[in-house]
Amino acid sequence: MSINSAFHSQRKWNIGFILFLTLLLLLLSQISIRLTLITALGISLGFVLQKSRFCLVSALRDPILIGMTQLTRAFLLLLGISILGFALVSWGASQSNIPLSLNIFPMGVHTVVGGLLFGIGMVLAGGCSTGIIIRIGEGFAMQMLAFFGLAVGSVLGERSLKSWRYTFGEWPGIFLPDIFGWVPTLILELIVLLTLWQLARWWQKKQLGE
Template sequence: MTESAVAQPPLFGGRWQIDRFVVSTALAGVALLGGLIWLETAPFMVALFVIGTVLGIALYHGAFGFTAGWRNLVVHRKGAGMRAQLLLFGLSSLIMVPLLHSGQEGLIGAVAPVGTSLVVGSFLFGLGMQLGGGCGSGTLFTVGAGNIRMVITLVFFIIGTVVGSIHLPWWLDQPGVDPISLVTPLGVSGAILAQWLGLGLIAFWVNRTERKAHGSVERAALLWQAPSHGLVRTLLTGRWPFTWAILVLALGNALTLAIGGSPWSITFAFNVWGAKALEAVGVNMGQFEFWQWEYPAMALKDSVLTNIPSVMNFGVLLGAMLAAGLANRFNEASRNRPEPRQFYAAVIGGLLLGYGARLGFGCNIGALFSGIASASVHAWIWFACAFVGSLIGIRLRPWFRLPN
């Protein structure tokens, strides 16, 4: 749910048309990249690539993001998007918290430190969401769907993550505490119940806000409703009910954890892409402390086809491209060129998104979605601080000629 024009064909009526060139290109890309990943790594990486592709389709066909959902609640007092997010968090928590603590070896949750870096980073990310026009997943899938403005956001998102990686060691030296999992004091069941209580309280506030403004709560967007032109066409061309996207995203994250050993994340891949680009033009990234740490150093040295977030991001891009082609909307999105002020907003927003994601230990996916699914305290603080940043970003949008 970005403002990036992920407009979908109507659910009812109309002739079924697809963009054959875009669909063929996306399928060829999936086949080619899947083959390269198979040759470079192992079958489990191909599985993660396929999962990423399906997640990209779900994000596009479900128009599922965070930016517009938060803005619609603040500006229009409509909470369907936020309710969908809360349902997603609750379902994922139910699935993934027990999985993480099942005793299976090699599974690591998205649990991060709580401190100055988290607060500042998540606030900046929330501000950048509204100026850049998308969150981590929203930026990625709308780029895959051909949106020109979001390409600008993504480029500067990558730049911001690299700058953030250089500064991160300093931020981590500021006041903070070690990662906190709710499972430690509450147990698995207690952690899930505590998170459901928190999500329920937020849902109560969202519903109260909408009911106060409109007299009732709109629930149709979250309900199953069989379209007149059939299940298969809706599945292939959209638009999906939110419940479809919620199920796919929740199961996709759980499968990512089970197969890859850690939950779904997006922005570390941007870090790697930016650092590799700088190394290609002669910059020694190994001089910076972040890139001397074991995991970043390994990711910088190895092929991107061996890096799980990168492989899944490639899948999301191609999945969104495929979905846009099936919906016959790719060309429409590609004609959406920004005005000068909108260009500046994309630049500033992208930098804030990248810098904030690195300081805040991820984006709406890696820090928030996967964090709550891991019962991490840091995810809840990220949620609150990013929302405050988003409030400010919403109020700045009119100056950049961005609609609210």
């Protein structure tokens, strides 16, 4: 098949898929506007994730294996935007005297063990939770097995959490604004992220000359 034939074939599939999604959203709009908006948001998010190839594993693995830090810097940017957004929401709530309910989870040995197991699993599976779901949508059968392992591991972890807490105990969670205040915490976190971003940029330039 020539390049032009493949291009036109893909274009037909794209047009058909867009028409299908349009009809689906029109049908859902007759049932519930809220459901339509949620579906449209989910489709848009999936499209962006698939095209950007955003994956936590790649963000942590690529700098070590190939010296590429583009996804690493994108992840740091995402954290920075999230921190600023959360700070604005918290500030707005405090100005309006709206109480915020925060879930500050405790830490323990189970946190470290779970993080190590999840990290090893991500590398073996070739993707984080988001990356696995994206590749399932692309038709990779092996990622279905990885998703099954992710689901089983999550259930086992949740079921055994009480035993871990009882055996090893845990420490109360740390909420930095309670210690330093909101403004110093925000400044500190942004400085740390900016420093890591510059280090990631320097590392790629050193490894790849870019």
